[in-house]
Amino acid sequence: MNRRKFLKRTAAVAAIALLAKTASAGKWIAGTAGLPAETLKSKKMNIVVLTGSPRRNGNTNYLAEQFIKGAEENEHTVFRFNCAEHKVAGYMACNRCGMDGECVLKDDFSIVRPHLVGADMVVFVTPMYYFGFSSQLKSVIDRFYAINGRIKGAPKKTAFLMAYADTAESEAEPMLLHYRTLSRYLGWKDCGAVVAPGVWTAGSVKSTRYGDDAYRLGKSV
Ligand SMILES: Cc1cc2nc3c(=O)[nH]c(=O)nc-3n(C[C@H](O)[C@H](O)[C@H](O)COP(=O)(O)O)c2cc1C
Numbered sequence: 700m701n702r703r704k705f706l707k708r709t710a711a712v713a714a715i716a717l718l719a720k721t722a723s724a725g726k727w728i729a730g731t732a733g734l735p736a737e738t739l740k741s742k743k744m745n746i747v748v749l750t751g752s753p754r755r756n757g758n759t760n761y762l763a764e765q766f767i768k769g770a771e772e773n774e775h776t777v778f779r780f781n782c783a784e785h786k787v788a789g790y791m792a793c794n795r796c797g798m799d800g801e802c803v804l805k806d807d808f809s810i811v812r813p814h815l816v817g818a819d820m821v822v823f824v825t826p827m828y829y830f831g832f833s834s835q836l837k838s839v840i841d842r843f844y845a846i847n848g849r850i851k852g853a854p855k856k857t858a859f860l861m862a863y864a865d866t867a868e869s870e871a872e873p874m875l876l877h878y879r880t881l882s883r884y885l886g887w888k889d890c891g892a893v894v895a896p897g898v899w900t901a902g903s904v905k906s907t908r909y910g911d912d913a914y915r916l917g918k919s920v
Contacts, residue, residue: 744775744819744856744920747811751825751836753783758862758904762893762913763824766860769917778818780811782835790841799848808842816849820856820920821887823878827863830873840881852886856920859892860913864899871896891916 748767752759760781767777785807795803802808815821823840825832832840843850859878863871871894882889893916895909904910 742819744770745814745817746770746775746777746820746822746920747814747818748777748779748822748824749811749836749839750779750781751783751823751833753833753835754826754901757826757901758895758898759824759826759860761902761904761910762860762862762895763822765910765913766822766824766858766893766917769914770920771917773918773920775820775920778811778814780814780839782839783833785810787835787838787842789838790844796845797848798844800845802842802845804842808839808845811839812842812846815843816846818855820858820890822858822860824860825874827861827865827871827874830870832874832877850885855885855887856890857882857885857887858890858916858920860895860916861892862895862898862904862909864897866897868896890920 748763750760750763754760763779767779770777787808788804788806791804793803795801802812823832823836825836828834831837859875861871861874875892875894878892879889893909893912895904895907898904898907898909
């Protein structure tokens with residue numbers, strides 16, 4: 700065998716060995732930093748679900764329940780924070796925290812704060828109020844300021860659930876843009892959104908497919 704043939708054969712044997720090793724290590728998913736699929740699937744997450752509606756039996760709370768059902772079936776741990784049932788004051792711009800420290804406001808944000816810092820995933824759930832997030836959810840988001848340094852760039856996932864009365868798709872766009880811009884800023888991986896149009900009265904979303912969509916989203920994370 701001449702030198703050229705020898706080198707060719709050696710390279711072929713090495714390539715086959717590498718392929719065999721890769722196959723036995725499990726399936727590989729593109730875009731996941733080379734982690735085997737099994738590893739990704741089996742990771743149990745701490746998920747924080749922030750709900751923004753004051754209507755207990757309302758549409759977005761139902762979407763949240765369905766998402767949580769799917770996520771818990773996958774054995775993730777869910778911490779749900781109903782923003783409208785807590786006292787969380789609006790941000791007051793003292794900047795004493797320096798975007799990463801103690802907040803001078805002493806209220807219920809302190810309940811959710813450690814969960815947000817430690818979460819693997821944060822889910823935003825809100826009705827449309829005048830084309831935006833509910834103020835109860837927005838107050839909590841604004842208070843992210845005091846933990847900005849700990850949550851920005853952290854390897855978290857995120858998702859979005861919303862409902863509104865109108866049926867025009869275009870009316871949901873500002874909120875979707877807000878959600879996507881926020882996740883991009885924080886560097887969190889967007890896992891998807893469920894947008895439920897045409898639901899006005901409390902619970903009317905139950906007769907649509909959006910509950911199933913939220914359940915499937917929860918099951919997919
Ligand atoms: C203060 C307020 C503002 C609202 N603004 C809008 C709106 O801009 N567009 C819309 O389609 N529906 C609007 N709605 C209707 C709600 O988005 C809709 O009823 C939604 O299903 C409520 O969700 P919930 O049941 O989870 O509270 C508004 C409702 C309220 C109470």
